[in-house]
Amino acid sequence: MKMEQIAVMTSGGDAPGMNACLRAVVRTAIYKKLKVIGVKRGYEGLVNQEFVRMELRSVSGIINRGGTILKTVRSNQIKTPDGLEKACKSIVENRIDGLIVIGGDGSFKGAMHLYEKCRIPMVGIPATIDNDVAGTDYTIGFDTAVNTALQAIDKIRDTATSHERVFIVEVMGRSRGFIALEVGVASGAEFILIPEIKYDLNKICESLSTAYKRGKSSCIIVMAEGAGNAFAIADQIEKETGLEARVSVIGYIQRGGSPSYRSRMIASLFGKHAVEVILGMKQGDPPEVVGIRAEKVISYKMEYVLKNEKKINRELYELAQILAT
Numbered sequence: 001m002k003m004e005q006i007a008v009m010t011s012g013g014d015a016p017g018m019n020a021c022l023r024a025v026v027r028t029a030i031y032k033k034l035k036v037i038g039v040k041r042g043y044e045g046l047v048n049q050e051f052v053r054m055e056l057r058s059v060s061g062i063i064n065r066g067g068t069i070l071k072t073v074r075s076n077q078i079k080t081p082d083g084l085e086k087a088c089k090s091i092v093e094n095r096i097d098g099l100i101v102i103g104g105d106g107s108f109k110g111a112m113h114l115y116e117k118c119r120i121p122m123v124g125i126p127a128t129i130d131n132d133v134a135g136t137d138y139t140i141g142f143d144t145a146v147n148t149a150l151q152a153i154d155k156i157r158d159t160a161t162s163h164e165r166v167f168i169v170e171v172m173g174r175s176r177g178f179i180a181l182e183v184g185v186a187s188g189a190e191f192i193l194i195p196e197i198k199y200d201l202n203k204i205c206e207s208l209s210t211a212y213k214r215g216k217s218s219c220i221i222v223m224a225e226g227a228g229n230a231f232a233i234a235d236q237i238e239k240e241t242g243l244e245a246r247v248s249v250i251g252y253i254q255r256g257g258s259p260s261y262r263s264r265m266i267a268s269l270f271g272k273h274a275v276e277v278i279l280g281m282k283q284g285d286p287p288e289v290v291g292i293r294a295e296k297v298i299s300y301k302m303e304y305v306l307k308n309e310k311k312i313n314r315e316l317y318e319l320a321q322i323l324a325t
Contacts, residue, residue: 003097003121003279008054009039009046010068011075011103011110014255015127015141017263018068021102023059024271025125030056032275037096041071042103043078043110047086051094063264066144066256072103078110088118096120098278104128104139108305111287121281123274124289124302127267129254131178134308135300136291140270143262145172145254146183152250153187153220160218166208166245168234172254173224179254181316184222190324193223193233196312201233205240212243225249266292273297 008025010018022038029036036054039045052058052070062069077083091099098121101111108124115122126133129145149171160167169189171179177194184192190211193199208219223230234245259267273290277299281288287302 003034005035005037005095006098006100006275006278007037007039007046007051007091007094007096008070008100009042009102010070010072010127011042011101011107012072013104013128014067014072015129015139016066016144016255016257016259017140017267018102018127019059019062019065020259020264020267021125021127021140021271022068022070023063024268025100025275026054026059027056028272028275032279034275034279037094038070041073042107043075043083043087044073046090047075047077047083049090049094064258066258074106075110078114084113084117087114091118091120098122098281100125100274100278102127102140104130105133105305108287108289108302112302112306115287119284121278121283121285122287122302123278123281123299124287124305125270125274126289126291129179130173130176132176132310133289133291134305134310135289137293138266140267141259141263142178143266144257144260145179146186147260148254148257149179149183149250150186152248152253153183153189153222156248157187157218157220160220163244164217166219166221166234166237166243168221168223168230168245168247170223170225170230170247170249172251174226176310177224177227177312180222180224180227181312181320185316185320185323187220187222188323189220189222189320191219191221192317192320193221193227194312195224195226197317199227201236202240205237208237208243209241212241269297273299
């Protein structure tokens with residue numbers, strides 16, 4: 001069966017570069033003589049048939065915008081048999097021949113469940129600031145989030161130095177420490193706390209006391225939000241070392257803002273490649289995901305993402321320890 005019309009959605013948490021990716025998907029698809037439907041509010045919109053026709057001008061002026069013009073919500077309906085049934089009905093009634101999902105591994109779980117129900121070609125595009133999608137070196141939005149956090153930490157270090165304080169800077173990452181690790185190395189943080197690697201707070205306090213006795217005047221500790229309670233850690237540092245410790249939670253500003261050059265470039269490459277991949281698929285083919293490895297854009301089975309956990313770069317963690325001495 002010839003593919004004539006595809007749908008595209010953004011799902012899960014927003015990431016800088018989603019709009020750039022939408023632009024690439026829509027314009028590549030139209031260039032390839034496909035019709036494009038935009039699904040508003042992710043799977044919730046698919047279930048409720050919140051559709052909009054996407055034309056060339058629909059994606060004008062959005063490459064530099066954060067967020068997503070199609071909006072995104074976390075859908076509970078798609079997790080139920082009734083919701084999946086309604087989503088499949090929407091696909092059939094609107095003559096959708098293929099679906100491109102821009103999101104993270106949670107969004108890909110939804111895509112896999114949907115595929116098992118309706119068997120249409122599907123391609124996932126990894127877009128999450130957490131960079132935790134297995135099989136790809138980078139995800140859309142990660143570079144922007146790291147740069148946003150880095151700029152904030154550079155400013156915080158000025159205050160830490162002026163007041164001779166220890167600053168604990170909490171970045172996003174409930175279960176994974178990719179942002180904390182890379183921004184910690186790039187900011188010259190003395191300590192990096194991430195969920196994947198156990199740390200001994202008593203030893204950290206000992207190191208801080210020794211360093212300050214030798215003349216150190218400030219310290220930056222970068223931690224992922226899932227690595228512990230930043231305020232409790234600050235309290236313990238003050239009690240054990242006598243040093244002033246403050247907490248700065250960077251929070252949701254890491255999700256927003258204009259995407260960086262790299263986020264825009266990866267988004268554009270991923271969007272184009274996703275359309276090319278879906279055009280090469282036929283009814284019943286298992287879902288694919290596009291990604292980048294060693295600077296080469298690739299595609300691989302979505303099943304790999306769902307069955308594998310992306311590993312933290314321990315060599316980078318060791319580098320951070322060496323450079324912080």
